[in-house]
Amino acid sequence: MPTPSVPSDPILDRLASSDCEVKFKAIREVKNHIIGNRTKKLSYIKLGAVPAVAAALSDCDPNLIVQSAAALGSFACGVDAGVRAVLDAGAFPRLIGLLSAPDEKVVDAAARSLRMIYQSKLAPNYEFFQEKNMQFLLSLLKSENENLTGLGAGIVIHSCKTIEEQNMLCDAGVLEKLASLLHGSLSQRDASLESLAAIIRNNPAAVSKFVELHSGRALCSVTELAKDRYPRTRLLACLCLISVKNSSSCDLQDTEIKTELVYILLELLDDSGQVGDEAAFAFSSLIAEKEDLQKLAFEANAINKFNCLLRKCPVHPKRLEGIFLALADICSKLECCRSSFLSLQVLNLVVDALTHEDANVRTAACICLRSVSRSIKNLSAGRFMNERVVVPLVQLLSDLSTSVQVAALGAISNIVVDFMPHKSTFIQCGGIKELVQLTKSMDSSLRLNAVWALRNMVFLADKMCKEGIFVELTASSMASLINDPEPSIQEQALALVRNFVDGCVYSVEHAFAEDGIVLDAVGRQLQKSSKIEIGIQGLYVLSNIASGNEIHKEAVMQLLFPQDENGCCTFFEQFLKSNDSRIRTAAVWVVVNLTFPASPGAFSRIVNLRSFGIVYRIKKMVNDSCMDVKLRARLALGQIITFGDS
Amino acid sequence: MSLFWLVIRQLAEIEAMAASKKVITREEWEKKLNDVKIRKEDMNRLVMNFLVTEGYVEVAEKFRMESGTEPDIDLATITDRMAVKKAVQSGNVEDAIEKVNDLNPEILDTNPQLFFHLQQQRLIELIRNGKVEEALEFAQEELAPRGEENQSFLEELERTVALLAFEDVSNCPVGELLDISQRLKTASEVNAAILTSQSHEKDPKLPSLLKMLIWAQNQLDEKAAYPRINDLSSAILEDPTV
Structure with a gap:
């Protein structure tokens, strides 16, 4: 790369010259050098030209101010270092002040520059809750000057993030002002659509206000604009409509509009620029979690379209990311979509992207893989458990970006489920070591997903596999995961233990390693019983252990009814009395396994259970409202009665 | 309509x-x-739209006085736009760039393709005038970084620099870059971008009516x-x- 050159003449001196003519020429020269030219912007910023240019904003010559504002705007355009430099030079408040200058050219130049600054995340947050700020914003939005209305919209787009801010803007009448801009010039329409989308996003109250605005005419205008001839306008209108659709139950629910949105967005993907890139993200938000829309997308041949787009080389990283996310959403629920995805060989493209240099692309590829690997049919065919897929995925477990690691864990969680013969591929490439390492991460989302992946890995695994994982993980780490500060991790850790102790007697032994440290931890979590899901997993751990031999069953009895407890009302009885039928089912399962008649100690256990009031409780459950509970309770009672009912 | x-x-x-x-x-x-x-007024507005979009500013001014039809754009901006167009058409690209930046600094800052085409035209003019060394330096300093940012720019840049490799440029495979038509192409691209930045349609309505x-x-x-x-x-x- 050639080193960008800055003119050798001392430009800084000329920028600071006391001769107005010299200064004017110098600023204009800098401006003309940097506009459109990223490399020049960076080198002038490095040279320290920004403060010198900003100083001219305080000049009294309007021509000088206009040049200075224009140059500052260009520094801030598309270059974060430029925005920072402009802010650091103190130009921001000065530019705001210039908005009320008498000279219209100065106002235009200042407004343009501020708009550029507001396009960056680095711009200071606009505090809507201050009354004078809100009044100022409204005055911008109702101005005749297009640059001022554009700035007003830019402020909304930049700073309206929270529900409170959205509601504040609605209450102040900003929606009305923006709606009237929908009939303005090209740039006003786009700015208005984008700000409207920012105000109504994920906010049902704001959506209904917008839908009712001018008795529905504003919504009609937006619907019309979704068919506008300008691609950007169509995209922005679609974003508004998606927000409306996603947060209201009655409006826009008819299939016609949904289908239309699907087709408009698919067509926008053909745009080779930013609009095409963003269309993929919009498409993803349109169909996410919505099975009916995923079906519509499938019928509109969306997967094939994405496939074709991916095969055009080279694809911009932003677009790759968007397309993978959209594909992840299409394939998240429907098997027909996954089949089509696989038969079109899109999987190869996704796997290639696992090693892409852009972290967002790697993350999106993992999310896509996770979604496709929900296909039981293809999982059991071992379609994903091969070196080509697994090796890069395991490598991503040590990626520098946490979001990549989490996404990779998500994909691995699905791929390792069930289907024994294939697990060896994963073990051979060091996957277990990586997963175990991540269960010790400082980042809770990494710990959570790593435990989750291990849980799925252990599900129905053979002896070899379980042993391998157990040796790597150790009983003491398993115990500390059960006691993790995060409840969601406690739950997954218990589920992991549940899968470990599932199956033959040797499996149950895992709970007794290191003096039963795991079983103790399970017992403590159950006594605390802070969350229903934790209770369920804990009870199934006990239920699985109680299916083991006499020693195992007695250990469960010991845990449920410790010697020192006075026996009036045990925590186990609380589970049997729970309002949640899943808890009751799990608890009755424990009793069923403890009272299995063929085992020699069954009778003495029944005597104990009776003395703690458990048999009495079970009798009350034979007519439980939940069918599962009812059947298990009858099974348990049947076993108990074989030893006589007293 | x-x-x-x-x-x-x-x-x-x-x-x-x-x-x-x-x-x-x-x-x-x-x-x-x-x-x-x-309606007569509709006809007049169509005519005015044609004159304004095509940049016949003096005619537009006369037509406004005689017919009372108000143009949908500030006539003063047409003069500026025409000056830019003319500068490109006569090969004064640097001058044109400065004029566009005075008109609205956003245009070239937010339209990398147009900016590249103008820089490319500058390079073509340098080559046309036989300023080989200057052309090479310009290509390396100004255009190469843009080529790094965008693959299609790089290809166009390579095609343009290829002009330097031929003795007889009028007969070489990339010779059309030196045609006047290349200047006109660039000029009309700038013209369209300025019109769009003024929220004005870049094409007059009359031709589309005739197409219909x-x-x-x-x-x-x-x-x-x-x-x-x-x-x-x-x-x-x-x-x-x-």
């Missing part, structure tokens, strides 16, 4: 009547056309024989061939 839609409605009515290919005589046709009412007229006639040809307009410049109705 009312003129067009009225004509279309007439055509549609005729179409509805024609079960097989119907013949419409000149009298019938002219009578039907006479029933179509066109031709399209409508083609549609009607399948259903009817009627006095057709074949020469757009004279707009003479020609008798149907039966």
Whole structure:
């Protein structure tokens, strides 16, 4: 790369010259050098030209101010270092002040520059809750000057993030002002659509206000604009409509509009620029979690379209990311979509992207893989458990970006489920070591997903596999995961233990390693019983252990009814009395396994259970409202009665 | 656009009547056309839109005074826009860039493709004037970084630099870059970008109306024989061939 050159003449001196003519020429020269030219912007910023240019904003010559504002705007355009430099030079408040200058050219130049600054995340947050700020914003939005209305919209787009801010803007009448801009010039329409989308996003109250605005005419205008001839306008209108659709139950629910949105967005993907890139993200938000829309997308041949787009080389990283996310959403629920995805060989493209240099692309590829690997049919065919897929995925477990690691864990969680013969591929490439390492991460989302992946890995695994994982993980780490500060991790850790102790007697032994440290931890979590899901997993751990031999069953009895407890009302009885039928089912399962008649100690256990009031409780459950509970309770009672009912 | 839609409605009515290919005589046709009412102001606005978009600023000014039609854009900006266009057309690209930046600094900052094409045109002009060393330096400093940012720019840059490799550029495979048509292409791209930045359509309405007229006639040809307009410049109705 050639080193960008800055003119050798001392430009800084000329920028600071006391001769107005010299200064004017110098600023204009800098401006003309940097506009459109990223490399020049960076080198002038490095040279320290920004403060010198900003100083001219305080000049009294309007021509000088206009040049200075224009140059500052260009520094801030598309270059974060430029925005920072402009802010650091103190130009921001000065530019705001210039908005009320008498000279219209100065106002235009200042407004343009501020708009550029507001396009960056680095711009200071606009505090809507201050009354004078809100009044100022409204005055911008109702101005005749297009640059001022554009700035007003830019402020909304930049700073309206929270529900409170959205509601504040609605209450102040900003929606009305923006709606009237929908009939303005090209740039006003786009700015208005984008700000409207920012105000109504994920906010049902704001959506209904917008839908009712001018008795529905504003919504009609937006619907019309979704068919506008300008691609950007169509995209922005679609974003508004998606927000409306996603947060209201009655409006826009008819299939016609949904289908239309699907087709408009698919067509926008053909745009080779930013609009095409963003269309993929919009498409993803349109169909996410919505099975009916995923079906519509499938019928509109969306997967094939994405496939074709991916095969055009080279694809911009932003677009790759968007397309993978959209594909992840299409394939998240429907098997027909996954089949089509696989038969079109899109999987190869996704796997290639696992090693892409852009972290967002790697993350999106993992999310896509996770979604496709929900296909039981293809999982059991071992379609994903091969070196080509697994090796890069395991490598991503040590990626520098946490979001990549989490996404990779998500994909691995699905791929390792069930289907024994294939697990060896994963073990051979060091996957277990990586997963175990991540269960010790400082980042809770990494710990959570790593435990989750291990849980799925252990599900129905053979002896070899379980042993391998157990040796790597150790009983003491398993115990500390059960006691993790995060409840969601406690739950997954218990589920992991549940899968470990599932199956033959040797499996149950895992709970007794290191003096039963795991079983103790399970017992403590159950006594605390802070969350229903934790209770369920804990009870199934006990239920699985109680299916083991006499020693195992007695250990469960010991845990449920410790010697020192006075026996009036045990925590186990609380589970049997729970309002949640899943808890009751799990608890009755424990009793069923403890009272299995063929085992020699069954009778003495029944005597104990009776003395703690458990048999009495079970009798009350034979007519439980939940069918599962009812059947298990009858099974348990049947076993108990074989030893006589007293 | 009312003129067009009225004509279309007439055509549609005729179409509805024609079960097989119907013949419409000149009298019938002219009578039907006479029933179509066109507002004078609409005509004037179409003319004004054409003059303004094409940049005939003096004519537009006269037309405004004589017809009382207000242009939909500030006439002063047309002068500026034409000055930019003219600068590109006569090869003064640097001058053109400065003028665009004075007009609105956002245009070239937010339109990398246009910016690249202007820089490319600058390079072409340097090569045309035989300033080989300057051209190479310019290509390396100004254009190469853009090529790194965008693959298609890189390809265009390579094509342009290839001009330097030929003794007789008028006869080389990339010689068309030196044509006047290349300047006109760049000039019209700048023109369109300025118009868009002013929220103005980049094409005049009149040509699209005529396109629609031709399209409508083609549609009607399948259903009817009627006095057709074949020469757009004279707009003479020609008798149907039966």
